[in-house]
Amino acid sequence: MTTPDTRIGSAIAAATCTLLGTTVPATRGTASTNFPLVDAGDPLGYPLLFSQKSRLTVPAFQTAPTFPLTALSSQSIFVFDENIRIPYTDSWAVGLQRSIGRDMAVEVRYIGNVNKDPWASENWNVVNYRESGLLGANGVDSTPNQFALAQANLRANLAAGNGGTFAYTGAPGTTPLPLFLAAFSATPIAGASNTANYSSTQFTNTTWITALDPFNPNPQSIATNLWTGNNGVWKANAVDSGIYPSNLFVMNPAVNQAQVTRNQGSSKYNSLQLDVRRRFSQGLAIQGSYTYARGTAFQNNDLHLPLQQRRATTIPHALKMLWTWDLPVGRGRRFGTNLNSWMDGVLGGWQFSGSGRVQVPVFRLANTVLVGMSQKEAQELFKQVRVDVSPTGAVTAWNMPKDVVDNTVLAYSTSAATPGYFTQGTPTGRYFAPASHPAGFNGAGDPGCVALFPNDCAPDMFFYGNWFGEFDFKFLKKFKLPGRATFEFDVEVFNALKATNFANQLTVPANTLANTFRINGQDSNARTGQLVWRVTW
Numbered sequence: 001m002t003t004p005d006t007r008i009g010s011a012i013a014a015a016t017c018t019l020l021g022t023t024v025p026a027t028r029g030t031a032s033t034n035f036p037l038v039d040a041g042d043p044l045g046y047p048l049l050f051s052q053k054s055r056l057t058v059p060a061f062q063t064a065p066t067f068p069l070t071a072l073s074s075q076s077i078f079v080f081d082e083n084i085r086i087p088y089t090d091s092w093a094v095g096l097q098r099s100i101g102r103d104m105a106v107e108v109r110y111i112g113n114v115n116k117d118p119w120a121s122e123n124w125n126v127v128n129y130r131e132s133g134l135l136g137a138n139g140v141d142s143t144p145n146q147f148a149l150a151q152a153n154l155r156a157n158l159a160a161g162n163g164g165t166f167a168y169t170g171a172p173g174t175t176p177l178p179l180f181l182a183a184f185s186a187t188p189i190a191g192a193s194n195t196a197n198y199s200s201t202q203f204t205n206t207t208w209i210t211a212l213d214p215f216n217p218n219p220q221s222i223a224t225n226l227w228t229g230n231n232g233v234w235k236a237n238a239v240d241s242g243i244y245p246s247n248l249f250v251m252n253p254a255v256n257q258a259q260v261t262r263n264q265g266s267s268k269y270n271s272l273q274l275d276v277r278r279r280f281s282q283g284l285a286i287q288g289s290y291t292y293a294r295g296t297a298f299q300n301n302d303l304h305l306p307l308q309q310r311r312a313t314t315i316p317h318a319l320k321m322l323w324t325w326d327l328p329v330g331r332g333r334r335f336g337t338n339l340n341s342w343m344d345g346v347l348g349g350w351q352f353s354g355s356g357r358v359q360v361p362v363f364r365l366a367n368t369v370l371v372g373m374s375q376k377e378a379q380e381l382f383k384q385v386r387v388d389v390s391p392t393g394a395v396t397a398w399n400m401p402k403d404v405v406d407n408t409v410l411a412y413s414t415s416a417a418t419p420g421y422f423t424q425g426t427p428t429g430r431y432f433a434p435a436s437h438p439a440g441f442n443g444a445g446d447p448g449c450v451a452l453f454p455n456d457c458a459p460d461m462f463f464y465g466n467w468f469g470e471f472d473f474k475f476l477k478k479f480k481l482p483g484r485a486t487f488e489f490d491v492e493v494f495n496a497l498k499a500t501n502f503a504n505q506l507t508v509p510a511n512t513l514a515n516t517f518r519i520n521g522q523d524s525n526a527r528t529g530q531l532v533w534r535v536t537w
Contacts, residue, residue: 071254081262087118103281112270120264125250125257126303129223132248133179140244141178141189147219148450149175151212151438154416164209164417167198182244183226186237206417213416214438217450223249265298265307269314283326283333291318301453310454311364311462318359325352349478354496356471363506365432365461366454371411372430375461382463385502385519397519399505405517407431413511424511432509465505470524471496483537490532498527 028035030046038048038055048055071077095109129147130136137144154166156173168176178192184200191197202208207225211218226234227249238244239253252258271293278286295312328334330348339348370378386398398405407427412434414421421441427433435457439448449457475491501524509516 073254073256075255076257076259077252077255079258079260081260084119084261085117085263087116087263089113089115104276104278107273107275107277109273109275110271111273113268115267117263118265118267119261120300121259121261122264122300122303123257124260124303125252125255127220127223127227127249128251128304129219130304132223132226134219134223138179138244138248140248141192143176143178143192146177146179147212147217147222150177150180150208151214151217151416153177154209154212155438158417158419163204165204166208166212167200167203168192168195169198170195179226179238179244182238182241183234184237186241186243188243209415209417213414214441214448214450215412215414215421215434215436217436217452219452264300267295267297267312269293269295280324283328284324286321286323288319288321291320292316293318299454305453308454310460313362313364313462315359316362316464318357320358321356323354326350327352345479351476351478352473353476354471354473356469358467358469360467361465361505363463363465365463365506365508367435367451367457368432368461368509369435369458370430370461371427371433377430378432379463382506383466385466397502398517399519400517404430404432405513408433408509409511409513409516412509412516463506466502468499468501468523469497470499470501481535481537485535485537488532488534488536490534491529492532493527493529495524495527499524 026035027033028037030036038044038046042055044052044055091111091113093109093111095107097105097107099105132138133141133144134147135145143149150166153168153174154164156171157163157165157167157169159173160169160171162169162171166177166180168174168181176192178187178189180203181187181192181197181200182189184202185197187197208222210216211222226238228235235249239246239248246253250258271291273292274290276286276288278284293314293316295314296309297312298307298309301308326333327350329336329350331337331339331344333348336344336348373381381401381404382399384399384401386401388396388398390396400408407429408431410422410425410427411431413424414434415423420426421438434451436449436451437446437457440446441448451457454460473493473496477489479487479489481487501522502519503521503523505519507515507517507520
């Protein structure tokens with residue numbers, strides 16, 4: 001608790017009282033909502049002089065907590081795990097260096113580190129889509145996995161000619177959905193088997209239908225909508241009315257957020273590096289390095305699940321270099337030692353230096369499968385950048401051939417309310433497709449799969465992009481001036497080789513051409529240069 005402000009004067013003095021994590025205003029001033037500087041019954045009133053310290057009053061703010069502390073829905077709870085530990089990193093480095101002649105050395109070294117016990121804020125009020133009855137039993141009604149049942153209801157109703165609805169209609173293959181019914185119309189669980197109760201228009205709403213798409217299942221959004229959507233009406237129907245418990249969807253329903261900071265996860269990095277160095281000798285210095293690196297990181301997908309270890313998209317191959325070369329022309333150098341002063345001023349004393357970077361990026365696709373081609377074939381296609389020019393002159397660049405792009409868009413253009421699932425046509429040939437799919441989609445024995453997180457239905461796929469390369473050059477010339485002064489002239493050129501390095505080389509497949517394997521820009525700027533003059537003395 002901070003001490004209230006006792007500065008003297010007629011201006012407002014601001015202070016705060018911090019009590020158990022909350023802040024209580026203790027502003028002193030003449031406003032009706034402020035704590036007064038002097039007592040209201042003081043006959044002298046204002047002004048309050050510096051010499052009259054005895055007339056100061058002590059603000060009557062709360063100095064002790066009042067128990068019990070009542071939580072409000074607008075408040076948040078932030079807690080540190082009582083067993084939290086300080087994060088740390090274990091690092092290893094070992095190298096072998098060998099000289100090559102008098103001026104060069106080569107070194108091979110291994111560098112690795114493991115970051116342990118990093119702090120992470122875990123949301124203990126994440127909306128529960130598992131034990132709430134969507135993907136598992138909730139202990140209240142007898143109908144587990146109502147998300148899968150709603151998907152089945154939708155397909156059965158389409159087959160029966162009832163249209164795009166996931167309501168329980170009594171049609172073969174449809175099942176009661178007590179959780180949805182309670183939220184939409186406050187119907188008790190006992191009434192879930194009565195088809196007449198499923199009259200809500202929500203059962204045909206596209207928001208719910210889209211989330212039921214087996215190629216892009218989203219029970220998380222359904223749970224969030226049931227808890228917070230429709231201005232709280234659905235929550236009030238199902239929870240506040242007493243049909244389901246108040247903590248059905250969140251663990252701490254009395255507050256808005258419940259964040260717990262604790263040690264969670266780790267990351268690893270390993271690299272093999274090769275360095276070649278040439279000290280500045282005979283006017284030449286060079287340093288180059290090659291790095292091969294791999295990394296992994298743990299990802300917290302959901303409060304209910306253990307951490308998932310995934311390979312990181314660390315740049316696997318990188319070559320970097322620096323050099324400085326005093327050109328061997330001019331007075332005191334190998335060639336042109338006897339040049340006259342004018343010729344030496346033009347041709348002699350130049351220095352050429354620069355830096356370069358060449359590396360290959362790696363990209364990751366999650367929950368995606370290949371159809372009609374192997375990953376090796378897809379990798380070869382990925383590196384063949386395709387440029388299209390429309391009749392209007394618009395230029396677009398792509399990572400994949402047109403047939404792969406077009407059919408991938410078709411494969412991702414699905415709707416749970418469409419009889420054949422595909423809304424723009426059935427894909428054929430070679431393409432990328434969602435790993436998540438309904439049972440029996442790829443054959444009678446296919447059990448189907450629900451992909452909510454990476455690697456749920458298919459392992460991550462990694463693709464190497466085209467090599468990125470960029471070089472900057474610098475030409476420097478020095479002139480001796482009378483006395484100890486020197487005039488220096490630099491010509492600096494950036495991206496000197498006019499490299500074209502495309503950005504976003506692998507976009508996630510989607511149901512639009514604008515977002516499927518389309519290259520949206522460059523990582524390299526145009527070749528630019530600058531002239532620099534410098535005088536030193």
